[in-house]
Amino acid sequence: MSYLVLARKWRPQTFDDMTGQEHVVRTIGNAIKMDRVAHAYLFCGPRGVGKTTAARLLAKALNCEQGPTANPCGTCRACTEITSGTSVDVAEIDGASNNGVENVREIRENAKYLPQRDRHKIYIIDEVHMLSGAAFNALLKTLEEPPGHVKFIFATTEAHKLPDTILSRCQRHNFRRISAARMLQRLKEICLAEKAGISEQSLSLVVRQSEGGMRDALSLLDQILASCGPDPTDEAVAEAMGAIDRTVVQDFAEALVRKDAKRVLGRVDEVFNRGLDLKRLAEELALQLRHLFVTKSLGEAPQELAESEQKALLALAKEADTAQLSRLFDIVHGCIWDVSRAAQPRLALEMALLKAIQLSPAGSIPDLLARVERLSAGLGAEGATKSTSGAPGGRSGPSNFRV
Numbered sequence: 001m002s003y004l005v006l007a008r009k010w011r012p013q014t015f016d017d018m019t020g021q022e023h024v025v026r027t028i029g030n031a032i033k034m035d036r037v038a039h040a041y042l043f044c045g046p047r048g049v050g051k052t053t054a055a056r057l058l059a060k061a062l063n064c065e066q067g068p069t070a071n072p073c074g075t076c077r078a079c080t081e082i083t084s085g086t087s088v089d090v091a092e093i094d095g096a097s098n099n100g101v102e103n104v105r106e107i108r109e110n111a112k113y114l115p116q117r118d119r120h121k122i123y124i125i126d127e128v129h130m131l132s133g134a135a136f137n138a139l140l141k142t143l144e145e146p147p148g149h150v151k152f153i154f155a156t157t158e159a160h161k162l163p164d165t166i167l168s169r170c171q172r173h174n175f176r177r178i179s180a181a182r183m184l185q186r187l188k189e190i191c192l193a194e195k196a197g198i199s200e201q202s203l204s205l206v207v208r209q210s211e212g213g214m215r216d217a218l219s220l221l222d223q224i225l226a227s228c229g230p231d232p233t234d235e236a237v238a239e240a241m242g243a244i245d246r247t248v249v250q251d252f253a254e255a256l257v258r259k260d261a262k263r264v265l266g267r268v269d270e271v272f273n274r275g276l277d278l279k280r281l282a283e284e285l286a287l288q289l290r291h292l293f294v295t296k297s298l299g300e301a302p303q304e305l306a307e308s309e310q311k312a313l314l315a316l317a318k319e320a321d322t323a324q325l326s327r328l329f330d331i332v333h334g335c336i337w338d339v340s341r342a343a344q345p346r347l348a349l350e351m352a353l354l355k356a357i358q359l360s361p362a363g364s365i366p367d368l369l370a371r372v373e374r375l376s377a378g379l380g381a382e383g384a385t386k387s388t389s390g391a392p393g394g395r396s397g398p399s400n401f402r403v
């Protein structure tokens with residue numbers, strides 16, 4: 001059998017298996033249990049978060065021989081045919097390539113007839129926002145009052161492109177980006193089953209790059225395993241992703257906090273020589289400093305990071321105060337734009353990092369107040385001697401102090 005990419009191999013086959021999207025799974029599960037399944041559903045949300053998967057699961061739930069059930073068996077003929085896309089009663093239509101009015105007319109004609117074998121005739125229209133205006137209009141009547149045996153499930157990443165007339169005839173469910181922590185968990189499980197020895201730290205890099213999309217994460221994982229083999233080192237993974245090794249980023253943050261200018265410059269040199277993007281480095285550093293700030297403020301590290309990284313952050317956070325971290329973040333974050341624009345990005349980055357190290361901290365607010373008080377006490381004494389010629393009304397003391 002030909003190789004099946006991870007994203008397809010690991011398509012959830014039960015609602016329980018879906019990561020995140022609990023709000024959708026719960027509502028649909030209840031509707032099935034209470035026999036209140038709507039005749040048209042619209043699944044919207046970003047790419048690769050489970051819309052098509054959920055549409056197929058709903059089709060199985062409705063047509064499973066043991067059903068209708070929120071836990072389709074996955075083994076009966078109806079279920080297996082839906083999985084393989086060969087069911088006679090479930091049509092999966094790509095809205096992008098079947099977007100004309102004639103395609104919709106065909107659906108309308110077909111919908112009149114009873115299902116050939118299973119309980120329902122189900123039309124899954126993916127990328128439904130691609131239908132033409134005339135096609136949408138042709139769909140309205142059927143969508144309003146379809147025959148009892150017909151169900152529509154639409155999926156789209158761009159719900160705002162659908163006419164209101166369509167939106168108002170569907171039960172809409174918004175799919176969310178999958179949280180970093182849940183995604184990391186799922187990737188760990190998949191790697192374990194696939195016997196892939198990739199570190200948690202590298203997986204968290206994959207998670208971050210995929211911005212909540214599970215398909216993106218699995219495709220990236222596929223690509224990494226293909227190019228680095230089943231037991232890749234962190235460095236190899238970072239290289240394969242064109243990313244900067246997390247260890248390097250951690251080391252940078254440590255050097256910045258410890259004001260180790262030599263180490264900072266050495267690291268910039270290394271990253272530069274490896275041909276990696278310096279703007280990306282600045283972004284990674286800003287993010288790492290953000291993590292550090294969060295860790296300092298909350299007393300715990302962000303959960304989406306690997307355990308080893310969380311520990312390192314907790315330890316490093318103890319070495320810095322919030323004023324220092326906030327200043328570091330401001331300067332590093334502020335330089336991202338400069339680095340991306342500069343004729344010599346390396347120069348811009350180095351100067352920003354050195355400034356971040358060199359500038360003395362503004363100090364904490366109590367410190368500042370004490371300094372102001374000391375200053376004003378000194379000036380107050382002076383002000384009192386000048387009060388006759390100076391401030392009107394003989395005001396003296398600290399109130400004479402002008403900044």
Ligand SMILES: Nc1ncnc2c1ncn2[C@@H]1O[C@H](COP(=O)(O)OP(=O)(O)OP(=O)(O)O)[C@@H](O)[C@H]1O
Nearest residue numbers: 007010011018019047048049050051052053214215
């Ligand atoms: N919530 C999820 N839980 C587990 N795996 C998921 C989830 N969402 C997506 N995946 C993985 O990503 C693959 C693609 O998911 P799916 O086809 O459902 O995405 P989609 O939301 O329809 O994306 P698109 O908008 O690009 O069509 C699945 O085969 C599965 O491996």
Ligand SMILES: [Mg+2]
Nearest residue numbers: 051052126155
């Ligand atoms: Mg899809």
Ligand SMILES: [Zn+2]
Nearest residue numbers: 064073076079
């Ligand atoms: Zn079944």
